Amino acid sequence: MRKKDVVMNTIIGRGAECSSDFSAEGSVRIDGCVNGNVTITGNLIVGATGVIHGDVAAAGAVIGGEVTGSVTAPEKVELTATAKVIGDITTGTIVIDEKAIFQGKCDMNQEVSSKRPKPSGRALRAGKKSAKAAIAEALKEVEAENREDAADEATETKTEEQ
Numbered sequence: 001m002r003k004k005d006v007v008m009n010t011i012i013g014r015g016a017e018c019s020s021d022f023s024a025e026g027s028v029r030i031d032g033c034v035n036g037n038v039t040i041t042g043n044l045i046v047g048a049t050g051v052i053h054g055d056v057a058a059a060g061a062v063i064g065g066e067v068t069g070s071v072t073a074p075e076k077v078e079l080t081a082t083a084k085v086i087g088d089i090t091t092g093t094i095v096i097d098e099k100a101i102f103q104g105k106c107d108m109n110q111e112v113s114s115k116r117p118k119p120s121g122r123a124l125r126a127g128k129k130s131a132k133a134a135i136a137e138a139l140k141e142v143e144a145e146n147r148e149d150a151a152d153e154a155t156e157t158k159t160e161e162q
Contacts, residue, residue, distance in 0.1 A: 014049050048082045
């Protein structure tokens with residue numbers, strides 16, 4: 001879901017409250033409060049002040065506010081730093097920012113992920129080589145630190161003897 005592709009068909013503004021299930025065609029932005037299930041045919045954006053107490057179904061969702069209920073979005077779910085989701089998420093792709101709060105389980109739709117190309121044998125071997133190189137480099141660093149520590153101890157011993 002690219003932001004430039006999203007055209008908002010419906011906006012529930014800050015301070016507005018919907019006390020029943022809400023459904024709409026196209027994309028929707030919610031900055032107010034919905035006490036009920038939300039069903040959207042397009043993409044859903046829940047702003048930082050948006051609150052939903054119910055289940056959410058949309059093609060894709062960007063959540064910056066609070067959702068208490070399950071979220072189903074086959075394309076993608078993105079939780080921004082201000083998001084708080086208490087409930088399960090079912091999606092093909094998920095992005096969770098560092099400060100987001102998510103309590104529940106995530107189902108990544110195994111059918112969607114099975115379409116990912118498998119790495120070739122050559123790519124796997126290259127990954128192993130780079131991992132081996134990283135381990136060798138780390139071992140060299142540890143050996144260098146041990147030599148420095150031994151040299152420091154030898155210097156301290158000579159100083160104490162004098």
